[in-house]
Amino acid sequence: MILKQTGEREMAGQTKRARLIYNPSSGREEIKKRLPDILQRLERGGLETSTHATTGEGDATLAAADAVKRGFDIVIAAGGDGTLYEVINGIAEKEYRPQLGILPLGTTNDFARALNIPRSWEGAVDVILRQHTRVIDVGKVNQRYFINIAGGGSLTELTYEVPSKLKTMIGQLAYYMKGLEKLPRLRPIELYIKTAEVELHEEVMLFLISNSNSVGGFERLAPDASLSDGLFDVLILRKCNLAEFIRVVSLALRGEHITDPNVIYLQTRQIQVTSPDYVQLNLDGEFGGTLPCVFTNLPQHLDIFVDETGQSTYKTHTLQIKLPWKQKPGTDGHKEEEHES
Numbered sequence: 658m659i660l661k662q663t664g665e666r667e668m669a670g671q672t673k674r675a676r677l678i679y680n681p682s683s684g685r686e687e688i689k690k691r692l693p694d695i696l697q698r699l700e701r702g703g704l705e706t707s708t709h710a711t712t713g714e715g716d717a718t719l720a721a722a723d724a725v726k727r728g729f730d731i732v733i734a735a736g737g738d739g740t741l742y743e744v745i746n747g748i749a750e751k752e753y754r755p756q757l758g759i760l761p762l763g764t765t766n767d768f769a770r771a772l773n774i775p776r777s778w779e780g781a782v783d784v785i786l787r788q789h790t791r792v793i794d795v796g797k798v799n800q801r802y803f804i805n806i807a808g809g810g811s812l813t814e815l816t817y818e819v820p821s822k823l824k825t826m827i828g829q830l831a832y833y834m835k836g837l838e839k840l841p842r843l844r845p846i847e848l849y850i851k852t853a854e855v856e857l858h859e860e861v862m863l864f865l866i867s868n869s870n871s872v873g874g875f876e877r878l879a880p881d882a883s884l885s886d887g888l889f890d891v892l893i894l895r896k897c898n899l900a901e902f903i904r905v906v907s908l909a910l911r912g913e914h915i916t917d918p919n920v921i922y923l924q925t926r927q928i929q930v931t932s933p934d935y936v937q938l939n940l941d942g943e944f945g946g947t948l949p950c951v952f953t954n955l956p957q958h959l960d961i962f963v964d965e966t967g968q969s970t971y972k973t974h975t976l977q978i979k980l981p982w983k984q985k986p987g988t989d990g991h992k993e994e995e996h997e998s
């Protein structure tokens with residue numbers, strides 16, 4: 658018999674079993690060097706851990722579903738947001754859902770940032786070993802699941818356009834470079850939005866359906882978002898020109914965009930989005946199909962290990978973007994400063 662429920666194995670005096678699913682290509686490929694140390698630290702901390710190295714797109718979903726089937730107590734996703742997204746998609750639809758640990762070794766690690774999971778592998782492993790968990794909501798759309806954010810429209814196609822080689826080499830800056838390249842070709846989409854509370858028909862630049870407040874390096878994108886309130890925070894940017902777009906983005910970096918007249922903000926449990934246009938969906942940074950669709954919040958659906966101290970080890974990003982038409986020849990147009998928060 659497989660002892661599945663949280664705590665059952667401990668109560669039976671058995672060591673907990675963890676399945677570490679890691680993406681060897683994540684971030685700057687740090688996991689390749691760190692794996693023996695990570696396994697040793699987990700083992701010393703009392704977790705019997707076996708590993709699965711992902712081989713490409715979709716493999717982490719299969720590996721996570723397999724870990725559920727084999728009755729692992731804990732699944733650890735080691736990599737970036739893409740790996741975490743795939744692991745969640747292997748677990749979220751199942752009746753038995755192991756506890757989830759995160760080792761943030763990717764480029765952006767939005768969700769780990771939202772949960773204050775330490776950036777250092779030692780700190781992140783210790784969070785798992787201390788066994789303090791938080792139950793979080795999961796978003797469901799088109800039979801896929803997301804925990805951080807879903808969106809569509811201009812710029813949301815960005816994350817899967819950045820080649821992984823470029824991300825490995827220059828990290829988060831790759832996203833911003835690609836973003837600048839896209840700015841001149843922003844185009845609005847026509848949307849019909851329906852929730853239990855409102856119905857809207859608007860021309861919009863983009864829409865974001867968020868579960869956490871930390872998205873793409875913007876730490877206050879949805880300032881009121883709670884991971885476990887059963888609600889999505891929906892942000893819609895109305896049709897606007899390039900200058901207004903840049904103004905809203907710079908307000909968003911400071912978390913001051915919610916009251917802007919170009920921004921519609923609402924909270925809801927379920928939202929139906931349709932469009933006569935071809936609109937691709939972005940789920941936690943990955944391609945998630947196209948409109949039309951219904952986004953449903955599954956309240957408190959996953960149990961994730963978090964830092965009980967709540968102290969952030971993340972740096973805040975101040976991004977200074979020189980607009981292409983003001984750029985001097987020979988400069989790259991970007992400057993990123995980091996400050997300890």
Ligand SMILES: Nc1ncnc2c1ncn2[C@@H]1O[C@H](COP(=O)(O)OP(=O)(O)OP(=O)(O)O)[C@@H](O)[C@H]1O
Pocket residue numbers: 680681682683684685711712713714715716735736737738739740741743762763764765766767821824825942943
């Ligand atoms: N062995 C592999 N080689 C290349 N790509 C892989 C491999 N295994 C998985 N992948 C793909 O790499 C994608 C991105 O990985 P991941 O999110 O872990 O890292 P990242 O892109 O560096 O970080 P972030 O998503 O935070 O920017 C995953 O969605 C997955 O499909």
